[in-house]
Amino acid sequence: AAAAVWAPADDAQPLAEVPQFPFLPASPLSPSPPSRPPLPPFQLDPSTLETAVREFLDRWWVRLQVMGLHTALRGRQIDHVCWRCATGEEYTAALKALIAAGHSVAGTSIIGGRAITTVELMTPIVWREWLVPAVEVPMPKAGRPKPRGFEHAEVALMVGG
Numbered sequence: 001a002a003a004a005v006w007a008p009a010d011d012a013q014p015l016a017e018v019p020q021f022p023f024l025p026a027s028p029l030s031p032s033p034p035s036r037p038p039l040p041p042f043q044l045d046p047s048t049l050e051t052a053v054r055e056f057l058d059r060w061w062v063r064l065q066v067m068g069l070h071t072a073l074r075g076r077q078i079d080h081v082c083w084r085c086a087t088g089e090e091y092t093a094a095l096k097a098l099i100a101a102g103h104s105v106a107g108t109s110i111i112g113g114r115a116i117t118t119v120e121l122m123t124p125i126v127w128r129e130w131l132v133p134a135v136e137v138p139m140p141k142a143g144r145p146k147p148r149g150f151e152h153a154e155v156a157l158m159v160g161g
Contacts (some may be wrong), residue, residue, distance in 0.1 A: 044083055044094040046101030049135075050125050053081055056150035057127045072157065073130075079154045080118060080134040084146040091139045095119065098135065106134060114139040 045052075064070040085091040098119045099105065106120040116138040124131035136154070140146055 044097050046097055046103070049098075049101075049121075053125050053132055053135075053150070054127050056081065057132070057153060060153055061128075073155055077156045078127075078130045078132050079156055080136045081132055081153045082136040082138065082151045084148055084151045085137065085140055086145050086148045088139060090148060091115075091137060094137050098137075103135075111138075112141060114141050 061070060064073070083094060085094055095105070095117060102122045103119050104122075106118045108115050108117040110116075116136060119135045119137060121133060121135065124133040126132075132153070
């Protein structure tokens with residue numbers, strides 16, 4: 001079991017357990033991760049999207065705190081979260097599920113030889129002090145499959161316009 005970690009003084013709330021990250025040295029605060037069950041068949045369920053995004057962002061926040069990057073988010077905007085698909089079929093199914101739930105495609109770009117689609121959520125997901133207005137769904141690159149699930153959150157750190 002991982003040890004509970006407490007936030008810096010400016011955040012008086014206890015944090016979730018800290019998992020082991022391969023890019024960080026082992027410490028008493030980062031024990032070996034528990035073994036994970038195999039991934040279920042592909043499923044991006046719009047009815048649980050809000051909960052899934054919040055859970056992902058909670059884990060993301062812990063990583064930011066461990067790396068000392070969390071304070072850079074104050075006053076910034078989360079542009080989107082990214083849902084990775086392992087196959088082209090999963091990409092198509094994810095987009096169909098989001099559209100069927102009433103969300104809309106904001107745009108699709110070809111980047112690095114594959115489609116990356118941004119889906120604007122009908123209602124942005126509220127997480128802590130931020131709103132998450134969109135989900136990015138990239139088509140996996142041929143021959144370079146990625147594990148399915150949320151991969152990253154993109155934050156605009158620019159100042160000005």
